[in-house]
Amino acid sequence: MRELMGRILSNSNYELSLVEDGLSAIAKLSSEFDLVLTDMRMPRASGLEVLRFTKRRWPNTPVIVLTAFGSISGAVDAMRIGASDYLSKPLPDPQTLRDLVARTLDNKRETVGETVIGEHPTMVRLVNMAKQVAQTDTTVLLLGESGTGKEVIAQLIHDSSDRADAPFIAVNCAALSEGLLESELFGHEKGSFTGAVSQHQGKFEQAEGGTLFLDEIGETSPSLQAKLLRVLQERCLQRVGGSETIKANVRVVAATNKDLQVAVNENRFREDLYYRLAVFPVELPALRERRSDIVLLAQHFLQLLTRNSSKTPPQLSNSAQEALLAYPWPGNVRELQNAIERAIILSGGDEISKADLHLANATKVEEEAPTPSGTLKEMEQRAIKAALDAEDGNRKRAAKRLGIALRTLQYKIKEYDLI
16 A cells, blocks of 8 residues: 555655654654654554644644544544544545645645644634625725734735735835835835935835735824825725825735724824724734633744754653743744744754743743633623723724624623623
């Protein structure tokens, strides 16, 4: 069977390594492999052991398991612990194998392109929402703390859309002065200001047909906000110092770590622009709110940061994993990546210890919420009270946190006498 599959896949120009049992596979596996195809029953180490080893060391490497016809229950067990797919023996025909391998590798390329790592229900819902809105040209507003991965989600929206073959251009609105940002976004004509020695195409023009990601949109000035509003409304722009009207076929994804509604109330952000941007708001959770993804992300970064090394990525010791879970991660995913990069340098070996992570002031954070108990009304009452407490009594923000209308929240507050 091994030799047969080898001949089929070699003829399809795949580079293969063939081994005779599970232990040999574990000894040979490295980050160089894009796919693992393993039988379930083998001497010295089973297919499940190969699967577990692969997923522990290289979480993004897909594994296809082979199982004898009539032993599908074993394949189901393998799928539960991370197998990408299974194939029954004997092979129906060579093309079935070729198609499954090609499909699995295509799915892996899409996943790596997205680089959205997470199995927490909140992240699963978020990714599904991003892929749904990607099928439209709707403007998206990404909300969340610094380091939560807003640009990654913006890239996912672009890659999942019909605009994927066109440019994805990202601009940090807080990194440039007002004058430079205006020129950077809309371009300028030669001689329009001191130093403008030639015509310059702005990011809107550079992103033609694609997606423009405006990070930290809350830091823009009122005058620039007015110009952004015009582009979103009329789908056209003028370069600085120019009179030509240029069409802008661009999908805009904006992001902020600020509360734009508060900025609107304080007249620091245009209300009309806010509503234009917030057609489809998406809130990214802080890393401490999805702690079940922390070790998974850490393993992903271990693989990512050592991909150009001939060495096998170091493993996380039990104490390191406990430290990762105990730390509150104020810098979110970005801080986690930096911590793992630092730990790889400091460890210098096959295992990362708690000391290698250098997580200062690590304190035990609350365990994830236990399974709710009580009647439906009691759970609803507790959820509403918790949301109001979290938002310091602000009903509008509490309603948003709960995902319900403000009028509904007001009714429930009265019903449960929470005034």
